[in-house]
Amino acid sequence: MTSSTEHLGSYPSAAFIGLGNMGGPMAANLVQAGVHVHGYDVVPEAMETARSNGVEVTTDPLEAVAHADVVLTMLPSGQHVISAYQDSPGLLSAARPGTIFLDCSTINISEAQQAAQLAEDAGFRAADAPVSGGVVGAEAGTLAFMVGGESTVFDEIHPLLDIMGARVVHCGGNGLGQAAKICNNMILGISQIAVAEAFVLAEQLGLTDQALYDVVSKASGQCWALTTNCPVPGPVPTSPANRDYAPGFASALMAKDLGLATNALDEQGVDAKLGRLAAAIYSEFAQGEGARQDFSAIINSIRDTSSRQGA
Numbered sequence: 001m002t003s004s005t006e007h008l009g010s011y012p013s014a015a016f017i018g019l020g021n022m023g024g025p026m027a028a029n030l031v032q033a034g035v036h037v038h039g040y041d042v043v044p045e046a047m048e049t050a051r052s053n054g055v056e057v058t059t060d061p062l063e064a065v066a067h068a069d070v071v072l073t074m075l076p077s078g079q080h081v082i083s084a085y086q087d088s089p090g091l092l093s094a095a096r097p098g099t100i101f102l103d104c105s106t107i108n109i110s111e112a113q114q115a116a117q118l119a120e121d122a123g124f125r126a127a128d129a130p131v132s133g134g135v136v137g138a139e140a141g142t143l144a145f146m147v148g149g150e151s152t153v154f155d156e157i158h159p160l161l162d163i164m165g166a167r168v169v170h171c172g173g174n175g176l177g178q179a180a181k182i183c184n185n186m187i188l189g190i191s192q193i194a195v196a197e198a199f200v201l202a203e204q205l206g207l208t209d210q211a212l213y214d215v216v217s218k219a220s221g222q223c224w225a226l227t228t229n230c231p232v233p234g235p236v237p238t239s240p241a242n243r244d245y246a247p248g249f250a251s252a253l254m255a256k257d258l259g260l261a262t263n264a265l266d267e268q269g270v271d272a273k274l275g276r277l278a279a280a281i282y283s284e285f286a287q288g289e290g291a292r293q294d295f296s297a298i299i300n301s302i303r304d305t306s307s308r309q310g311a
């Protein structure tokens with residue numbers, strides 16, 4: 001460990017830009033652990049909640065960054081991250097030497113690489129560290145972090161990520177944290193649709209939900225989309241289906257992540273028919289009221305279309 005690592009490993013000063021559903025509780029957990037957090041969000045209500053959780057909020061993001069050893073961003077899209085970094089005056093113009101820029105948003109791989117390059121061109125170090133685990137994981141400090149960046153950067157930020165997460169994996173160079181996140185969510189989107197289709201078919205065939213669950217949860221069709229996020233009420237009492245599909249993980253976010261996966265598939269020329277189909281299915285579902293529902297609610301759309309086709 002370098003002296004810098006020891007500094008970050010004890011109580012560094014952090015700037016947190018984007019204090020929304022995820023960033024708000026992540027920043028609060030850093031404060032709880034003794035990190036001095038300066039925070040900024042464009043929405044006053046988000047700033048007020050963060051202030052009540054001990055974040056030192058400021059209406060000037062450059063002021064937040066000027067005090068920081070690490071600048072964390074948790075923003076809606078890659079364009080938000082890039083413009084926050086570079087638009088004049090951007091965050092990069094205000095940071096002090098040695099600052100690490102750590103973007104935790106879910107964005108395109110190419111955008112993550114561009115953001116890291118902008119930081120490096122300005123003399124800083126940078127990594128992407130998207131998360132899974134949702135708002136519940138952000139509040140509980142049990143997120144999974146997928147980190148893309150140099151090993152030395154990973155080693156320095158690891159103690160900070162341990163405060164907010166239960167699992168921290170170094171995936172490779174810049175952008176590869178996003179790559180891991182996008183691949184995981186492509187599997188998840190496809191498998192949630194597959195599980196939902198199987199339940200609808202089973203219902204039509206006269207099989208009870210519980211009977212299908214009892215067989216498949218112990219057979220080769222077993223997966224997280226079935227045993228944790230079961231799309232019908234009953235077999236898994238904690239799944240969103242038991243609370244009228246309150247998320248969980250909203251379909252709008254799944255549609256966004258599958259859009260990022262499609263971009264990566266196009267860029268790499270990968271023939272992934274199911275990934276593209278899942279992206280189209282969730283994109284359509286998220287245009288209606290499904291957007292705010294958990295992504296397991298896709299079963300209702302499948303059931304609805306099936307009965308119309310059978311009629």
Ligand code: NAD
Binds near residue numbers: 041075104134
């Ligand atoms: P959110 O919309 O609740 O929060 C984003 C925050 O960024 C908002 O408060 C917004 O006001 C703020 N913001 C926008 N532009 C800004 C700027 N220029 N400067 C400062 N603040 C700005 O979204 P979220 O659910 O917290 O998601 C954040 C990121 O995390 C997204 O990239 C999302 O895909 C990813 N993510 C979300 C979840 C989830 O379950 N919500 C899970 C994993 C990953």
